[in-house]
Amino acid sequence: xxxxxxxxxxxxxxxxxxxxxxxxxxxxxxxxxxxxxxxxxxxxxxxxxxxxxxxxxxxxxxxxxxxxxxxxxxxxxxxxxxxxxxxxxxxxxxxxxxxxxxxxxxxxxxxxxxxxxxxxxxxxxxxxxxxxxxxxxxxxxxxxxxxxxxxxxxxxxxxxxxxxxxxxxxxxxxxxxxxxxxxxxxxxxxxxxxxxxxxxxxxxxxxxxxxxxxxxxxxxxxxxxxxxxxxxxxxxxxxxxxxxxxxxxxxxxxxxxxxxxxxxxxxxxxxxxxxxxxxxxxxxxxxxxxxxxxxxxxxxxxxxxxxxxxxxxxxxxxxxxxxxxxxxxxxxxxxxxxxxxxxxxxxxxxxxxxxxxxxxxxxxxxxxxxxxxxxxxxxxxxxxx
Amino acid sequence: xxxxxxxxxxxxxxxxxxxxxxxxxxxxxxxxxxxxxxxxxxxxxxxxxxxxxxxxxxxxxxxxxxxxxxxxxxxxxxxxxxxxxxxxxxxxxxxxxxxxxxxxxxxxxxxxxxxxxxxxxxxxxxxxxxxxxxxxxxxxxxxxxxxxxxxxxxxxxxxxxxxxxxxxxxxxxxxxxxxxxxxxxxxxxxxxxxxxxxxxxxxxxxxxxxxxxxxxxxxxxxxxxxxxxxxxxxxxxxxxxxxxxxxxxxxxxxxxxxxxxxxxxx
Numbered sequence: 001x002x003x004x005x006x007x008x009x010x011x012x013x014x015x016x017x018x019x020x021x022x023x024x025x026x027x028x029x030x031x032x033x034x035x036x037x038x039x040x041x042x043x044x045x046x047x048x049x050x051x052x053x054x055x056x057x058x059x060x061x062x063x064x065x066x067x068x069x070x071x072x073x074x075x076x077x078x079x080x081x082x083x084x085x086x087x088x089x090x091x092x093x094x095x096x097x098x099x100x101x102x103x104x105x106x107x108x109x110x111x112x113x114x115x116x117x118x119x120x121x122x123x124x125x126x127x128x129x130x131x132x133x134x135x136x137x138x139x140x141x142x143x144x145x146x147x148x149x150x151x152x153x154x155x156x157x158x159x160x161x162x163x164x165x166x167x168x169x170x171x172x173x174x175x176x177x178x179x180x181x182x183x184x185x186x187x188x189x190x191x192x193x194x195x196x197x198x199x200x201x202x203x204x205x206x207x208x209x210x211x212x213x214x215x216x217x218x219x220x221x222x223x224x225x226x227x228x229x230x231x232x233x234x235x236x237x238x239x240x241x242x243x244x245x246x247x248x249x250x251x252x253x254x255x256x257x258x259x260x261x262x263x264x265x266x267x268x269x270x271x272x273x274x275x276x277x278x279x280x281x282x283x284x285x286x287x288x289x290x291x292x293x294x295x296x297x298x299x300x301x302x303x304x305x306x307x308x309x310x311x312x313x314x315x316x317x318x319x320x321x322x323x324x325x326x327x328x329x330x331x332x333x334x335x336x337x338x339x340x341x342x343x344x345x346x347x348x349x350x351x352x353x354x355x356x357x358x359x360x361x362x363x364x365x366x367x368x369x370x371x372x373x374x375x376x377x378x379x380x381x382x383x384x385x
Numbered sequence: 386x387x388x389x390x391x392x393x394x395x396x397x398x399x400x401x402x403x404x405x406x407x408x409x410x411x412x413x414x415x416x417x418x419x420x421x422x423x424x425x426x427x428x429x430x431x432x433x434x435x436x437x438x439x440x441x442x443x444x445x446x447x448x449x450x451x452x453x454x455x456x457x458x459x460x461x462x463x464x465x466x467x468x469x470x471x472x473x474x475x476x477x478x479x480x481x482x483x484x485x486x487x488x489x490x491x492x493x494x495x496x497x498x499x500x501x502x503x504x505x506x507x508x509x510x511x512x513x514x515x516x517x518x519x520x521x522x523x524x525x526x527x528x529x530x531x532x533x534x535x536x537x538x539x540x541x542x543x544x545x546x547x548x549x550x551x552x553x554x555x556x557x558x559x560x561x562x563x564x565x566x567x568x569x570x571x572x573x574x575x576x577x578x579x580x581x582x583x584x585x586x587x588x589x590x591x592x593x594x595x596x597x598x599x600x601x602x603x604x605x606x607x608x609x610x611x612x613x614x615x616x617x618x619x620x621x622x623x624x625x626x627x628x629x630x631x632x633x634x635x636x637x638x639x640x641x642x643x644x645x646x647x648x649x650x651x
Contacts, residue, residue: 008579011460015574049576062576072576351632 005067012068016075019048025079031211032082032356035203037162038211041083042117051090052115054312055099060112066312067305070253074304077257078264081360082211084257088250089158090114093368094121097167097243098190101231106190110165122163123247124154124191124217125240132373134169134240137186139219141170148172148189148229150197150222156367160200161213166191168217168224169240172233187236190228197222208359245318247368249311252304252324255332255364259297262332262339262357266290269343269352286342293335300328319381326374329364336361386439386498388430389490391519392423392458394451395509402620419454422504424571425564429534430502431462432569436536440464442493446474446486452587459582460574466585467493471592476608479510483518485606488598489590490523500541501561505530510615513563520561522600528554529563 005013023044031038045051053069055061069091077084095114098106113119130136139152150170157166173185191198201216231239267290270281280286307320336358340347347354365371396402396415403411419427430441443458445451446469455466469489477485490501501523503516513529520527532551533544545552546565556562574582595601604610628644630637645651 007456007583011457011574011579011582012576014457015460015576015579019573047575048573049578053576057577063580064576068576351636 008064009068009071012064013071013075015048016050016072019044020075020079020083024076024083028080028082028353029350029356031080032208033210033350035205035210037213038080038083038086039162042086042120042162045087046117049115050087051117051120052095052111053091055095055111055115059099059107060115062115066249067308070249070304070308073250073253074257074260077254077360078261080211081254081258081357082209084254085158085209085212085251086120088247088254089123090121090163092247092250093123093158093243094163094165094167096246097123097188097230097239098165100242101188101235101239102190103227105227106230110190114165119164120159120162122157122159122166123243124157124166124168125244126154126156127152128155132370135184135186135237137169137171137184139168139170141172141187141189141224143172143226146226148224148226150189150191150219150224152219154217156204156214157217158367159213160215160217161203164193166193166217167230167243168219169236172236185234185236186240187233188230188239189224190230191219191222191224195222195224206363208356208361208363210359244368245321246311248321248325248374249304249307249317251364251368252300252307252321252328255325255328255361256297256300256304258357258361258364259293259300259328259332259335262336262354262361263290263293263297265353265357266339266342269346273344280342289338289342293338296331297335300324300331303327319378322369322374322377325364325369326371326378329361329371332361332364333358386437387496388433388439388441388500388502389493389495390423390426390430390441390443390458390463390502391486391490391516392427392443392445392454392504393420393507394418394445394447394454395420395507398508402618404618404620417450417454419457420504420507420509422506422564422566424504425566425568426502426504426562427458427461427463428569428571429531429562429564430500431572433500433534433536434462434464442467444469444486444489444493446470446477446482446489448475455587456582457574459585459587460578461572462575462578464585466587467590468587469590469595473592473596473607476611476614477606478611478613479512479514479518480613481606481611483515483522484601485595486515487519487522488595488600490519491598491600492590492595495523495525495559497559498539499559501525501559503561503563505563505565516561516563523561525559525561526556527561527563528556531562531564532567534562534568 027038049062052061053064054066057063073084073088098110114121141148141150168189168191171184172187174182177183197220199218204214270286273280303324307317307324310317310320339354340358343354346352394417396412397418403414405411434441441463442465443463444467506513528543528545530546531543532546535542540555540557542555
């Protein structure tokens with residue numbers, strides 16, 4: 001068991017870190033204050049291959065691995081939670097399902113432009129009446145000749161305002177199970193922004209990741225060509241759940257980065273701040289708090305990396321991803337809150353980044369499967385009935 | 386057409402400079418980086434590659450760890466790397482280094498359309514001598530402090546920065562140019578480039594490979610042979626504690642004014 005990064009992964013860590021420090025960090029406060037999607041960062045990341053890290057070169061990807069992608073989201077999130085989730089949602093929730101379930105034609109049509117960053121991707125599962133209860137899907141897709149007609153709406157969709165390609169989940173029919181109960185047939189579709197009947201509403205006002213574009217998608221007799229069915233009819237729920245498994249690695253990486261970034265800022269600050277004639281870093285409370293936070297964050301890191309490596313090796317990783325997200329997200333919320341506390345009054349102001357990190361961290365406990373959902377997955381694995 | 390770029394791995398002197406008891410720099414305890422001006426030279430080469438399709442070969446004289454640096458440059462788009470490394474070369478001053486590098490460049494081969502790029506100067510030695518010395522030894526025209534390069538047919542039109550102005554010069558190839566930071570913005574390694582860099586060729590030129598070149602005077606290389614040697618390095622003593630104010634907003638400016646006012650400086 002080798003817990004060391006490869007030479008390439010070490011080089012990537014360095015590049016991601018330099019890029020985040022020089023290109024992303026200077027914008028982070030403004031992106032948050034102005035709720036501005038940092039398109040210029042997406043363009044720079046695209047040039048470096050960061051919008052398709054673990055997909056093969058034959059589809060326009062950078063030919064990397066899942067851990068290399070997780071590290072990118074981690075390093076970006078250390079300085080800007082918004083930028084981390086842009087890459088995560090695009091990669092795990094749009095590129096990945098097309099790569100894993102698409103036909104050769106679909107992969108060749110969509111992946112090169114997604115991986116190059118020319119197109120940004122998004123994923124539409126959540127509806128006003130279907131969050132954790134994802135089976136409560138109401139969006140319908142009716143086959144009419146050579147196309148499907150989609151009707152319904154999706155909310156809280158990340159990258160919605162800027163995406164060109166959406167993987168949309170919808171109900172294509174019903175069947176009766178062995179007990180005679182009506183079960184929904186759920187399917188997945190690749191929908192392009194300019195398909196007739198597709199529109200994106202105004203952005204949500206959020207507590208954190210304020211630069212991330214989060215909007216509602218509205219489909220009114222939206223015409224989707226038959227060829228854009230992803231996988232087979234009825235496979236949509238399975239595709240959605242598998243997609244979320246991968247997405248959880250991304251979000252866990254975002255949470256990990258937020259925790260690490262907050263600790264780094266707090267270590268710096270406490271070594272400068274003087275009270276009672278001493279640097280507050282000299283007080284044992286400060287030292288013990290940071291020691292606890294650092295150890296918890298390192299533990300979260302290994303859960304995240306382990307899940308990424310299992311996915312890379314095509315081993316089952318659903319439970320690992322659930323644990324990684326559960327632990328990393330709750331760690332991020334705890335760590336960022338404690339870091340604001342160590343900053344004291346200054347930490348509560350928007351002059352310092354920790355309050356933003358705390359606001360950004362909260363969502364990691366909610367989206368792509370709440371912490372409660374992750375507990376359902378983990379306890380299911382333990383066979384607790 | 387090919388472009389040969391000379392790069393040096395240096396201690397990161399922007400951080401803490403560690404000095405040994407004998408006055409020389411304790412390089413092993415310091416982080417290493419690629420010399421900043423050399424990164425501008427690499428970027429110039431890569432931009433020329435994008436325009437002309439030329440081959441970019443990066444050369445460095447250094448100990449084995451310099452391979453890591455060369456791989457990082459391959460990850461940015463260079464095609465081939467050469468590490469010039471031998472015990473006999475260690476401790477060389479600029480006179481010795483330029484002989485060895487000139488011999489290495491000769492061994493790689495310089496064609497009529499080729500260009501050699503160097504950074505202006507290294508942040509550890511700060512001499513700016515190696516580039517010009519290499520050009521002299523190879524008998525090629527040189528332009529130093531290059532802030533802009535344009536290809537005009539077979540020639541290059543370059544802008545040479547001086548303290549109080551600049552010169553525009555037309556120079557024919559093959560030639561050597563030393564680059565300053567104003568020339569360009571060095572690119573990052575790319576993800577794809579990193580995954581490819583270990584499959585690109587990296588050759589090592591050792592003592593045997595270069596000792597017989599007439600450019601190399603074996604009595605004047607290495608620590609013993611070098612005509613000059615560094616006998617002391619030190620960080621100048623700090624004048625006193627400083628206060629750092631970060632930010633360009635009104636509140637920070639008012640703070641600064643308050644401090645200067647308090648010291649009766651304004």
